[in-house]
Amino acid sequence: MGESMSVVTTVRGAIDPADLGRTLVHEHFTFGYPGHEGDRTMWTYDEDDVLARAQRAVAAVRSYGVTTLVDLTPNDCGRDVRLLKEISERFDIQVVATSGYYYEGEGGAPYFKFRRLFADIVAELTELYVTELTEGVEGTGIRTGVMKVATSAGQITDYERATIEAAAAAQQxxxxxxxxxxxNGTMGPEQARLLLDLGADPAKVVIGHMCGRSHDVDYQLEVLRLGFGVGFDRIGGTRMFSDVTDDDRMDMVVNLMDRGFSDRIFLSHDSVNHWKGRDAQAFHRLPGVDTWTIARIGDYIIPGLLARGLSEADIDGLLIGNVTSLWQTS
Ligand SMILES: [Zn+2]
Structure with a gap:
């Protein structure tokens, strides 16, 4: 201790990175696609249901030792830092909130695309992110602790590039x-190279949704060799994302660990515990999405990795050591 001044900012304040414990870096207590606000005449936000679902999610992750969740819901998809603080306090789980804008096709892009006509949106987004990270969100004093950036399939649009420029500046x-x-398993290496060009620290970046589309790990290696972390972070979501299976994911994780990249792999689900919108929990009853829950790493992945020869210490390395290092590097 002593050499690093780094702290992790949770919704309840700053903690030492050493106190993170097992951490999932990409989950959502609530998520609403832009447009849900416009349908509010037809649906009611049921906070009791949201909290009941959150309580079950927290119980599920605690059963496999998780003590911190990063809620990666961006500003334009129904992010609610007051709710996250309530969940953290009620259910005794450390929660880190996010600043960011989702990719152009599914995010709230029109707002800053309009502003771009008369304003410097990179400067505006940088100011927004720095304010939320250091002072708080919407006057609550609740600060965010990470940033999210997002890109389209097969391209990084001009708008997305502006959001990435802002995040890189705010990180510095x-x-x-x-x-x-x-x-869709595209643009990971392009994101990494752009972030490098913009002065981001690859040790403090996880390129997400790198679960791949086959057993081939060349795609992940390209990102890892640039010093970035890779997220195997849609665990259980195979049906939802037409992704590889969880067994494919585990084989790739072990393959990459054997190649010396144990310290740059991040496991998560990208689970959505509560969808904002009209009868939106109907989603959870769709066939094939029953495995896409925050319990999956405990139920299936940890046993599967142990069966592939990893040790409990290896699991802690993935879920604790690697996450901690995002805050401890200088
Ligand atoms: Zn997500």
Whole structure:
């Protein structure tokens, strides 16, 4: 201790990175696609249901030792830091909130695309992120602790590039980690190279949704060799994302660990515990999405990795050591 001044900013305040414990870096207590606000005449936000679902999610992750969740819901998809603080206090789980904008196709892009006509949106987004990371969100005093950036399938649009420029600038001011979204298993290496060009610290970045589309790990290696972390972070979501299976994911994780990249792999689910919108919990009853829950790493992945020869210490390395390092590097 002593050499690092780094702290992790949770919704209840700053903690030492050493106190993170097992941490999932990409989950959502609530998520609403832009447009849900416009349908509010037809649906009611049921906070009791949201909290009941959150309580079950927290119980599920605590059963496999998780003590911190990063809620990676961006500003434009129904992020609610007051709710996150309530969940953290009620259910005794450390929660880190996010600043960021989702990719152009599914995010709230029109707002800053309009502003771009008359304002410097990179400067505006940088100011927004730094304010939320250092002072708080919407006057609550509840601060975010990470940033999210996101790109489209097969391209990084001009708008997305502006959001990435802002996050890279805000990281150089605040030191906050960045966790990314990629679409359809594309643009991971392009995101990494752009972030490097913009002065981001690869040790503080997880390129997300790197679960791949086959057993081939060349795609992940390209990102890892640039010093970035890779997220195997849609565990259980195979049906939802037409992704690889969880067994494929585990084989790739072990393969990459054997190649010396144990310290740059991040496991998570990208689970959505509560969807904002009209009868939106109907989603959870769709066939094939029953495995896409925050319990999956405990139920299936940890046993599967142990069966593939990993030790409990290896699991802690993935879920504790790697996450801690996002805050401890200088
Ligand atoms: Zn997500």
């Amino acid at each position: 001011i605040t030191g906050a980690p960045i966790v990314t979204h990629t679409s």
